[in-house]
Amino acid sequence: MAGTNSTKPHAATVSEGGGPAIILVDPQLGENIGTSARAMLNCGLTDLRLVRPREEWPNPKAAAAASGAGVVLERARVYHTTAEAVADLRHVFAATGRGRDMNKRIVTPRRCGEDLRRFGNAGDTCGVLFGPERSGLVNDDLALADTVVTASLNPAFRSLNLAQAVLLVCYEWFQAGRAEPEERLVKGGAKPATKREILHFFEHLERELDASGFLRISGKRPIMVRNLRNMFQRAGLMDHEVRTLRGVITSLVGGRERGRKAGD
């Protein structure tokens, strides 16, 4: 996940139709704007809006921290008020870690991601508000939102870095539209071994273990054979791996036989 710079920055795609806007209210540090932009583009989002950034804009520290997501910064729009920044949106979420004394729906980032997908698929513009690093969103900004999004985190240390909070929401939005399964197996072009190949391997191993004396206690032989077979069965062997293992047996036996000859 980290450290893969194989793709060129200029290959970055624009936001898919329907992706939410990310709105940073009173962001204090240019660097956090840059890392937020990178997190957005990691998830295919490009609509960044800034309300009263404290530092100059455009900002060189933001550009350095964006690490290839400069396209998001170049397109970012700056607003004087949160109300202006959300004016064209139909559904607004507010990210905050604090439970507020407000009658407001509160969702996890996961539910937020699902909601944003559904709204986007219906053609409705959406956005998510994030407050300044130290203090978070004020209640007047929360009142502009339909829904609060709060991540379930360590109750003794809830304070997320701004870009980390942005990442969680963008990540959950991306996951809600993901087609790939939770799990797969990369085989590197190889095929799982046929059961015949595996059976021949078992027979090869057991023949040599009979010869070496490993399976000499006849009463225990069936259970030992079964244990060995189960062990290798679990490995989900590929055809070339079975060939490797047979080579290993042959090699080990050769060593023993050489040793036996040497010891004669």
Added chain:
Amino acid sequence: MAGTNSTKPHAATVSEGGGPAIILVDPQLGENIGTSARAMLNCGLTDLRLVRPREEWPNPKAAAAASGAGVVLERARVYHTTAEAVADLRHVFAATGRGRDMNKRIVTPRRCGEDLRRFGNAGDTCGVLFGPERSGLVNDDLALADTVVTASLNPAFRSLNLAQAVLLVCYEWFQAGRAEPEERLVKGGAKPATKREILHFFEHLERELDASGFLRISGKRPIMVRNLRNMFQRAGLMDHEVRTLRGVITSLVGGRERGRKAGD
């Protein structure tokens, strides 16, 4: 989510029993170690292991970036090899963005989080390997892992910041053990209005709209009343909110009546 510094750093809890170790292999920047430590503690994890950090250790930039998660840095252990760092672990995941030509199980961070929870609940020690910022894990490190974890991200811009990658895995681990629902409603101590209160409000509104002439076209009255009632019904009004709305009606009517008198 961001910007909540209400909890004191010293209130940080230690890793729950069974939480995974986070192993940074060849991390280049102290700052990324610090932000990774913060992400870990956000999710209640404290077992940080460093293999050959490039910069001096302990590292002042790491301490500054940890923002209150210094406890994780203080406990961090430094190793010369990845093999030493994982020696006591029973299940090892390797985080990488690149599909490799290896016969290896690949999971999403979500499945990884579920697996880590399950292993931890069974008392098995676990860990997740993260490679250096620029290049990621080398194949020899991958060979020490049972499973690869790769986040589904924008294929044109997959490169996650190191601490962001750490956050996604830690976050999914935390979520896999979360008891809270995806959605709730904060009511600030208020109770949803009774249907009697709401009905009285409807009747109040409709009486005044009859008086003002808004509902004067008798053929359309039933559908307009139904639309208005549905609109307010959807708002899920609290008892005090119904009282506020009744005050609004009274106030508006008073204004009109005052206006009418003034216009006499």
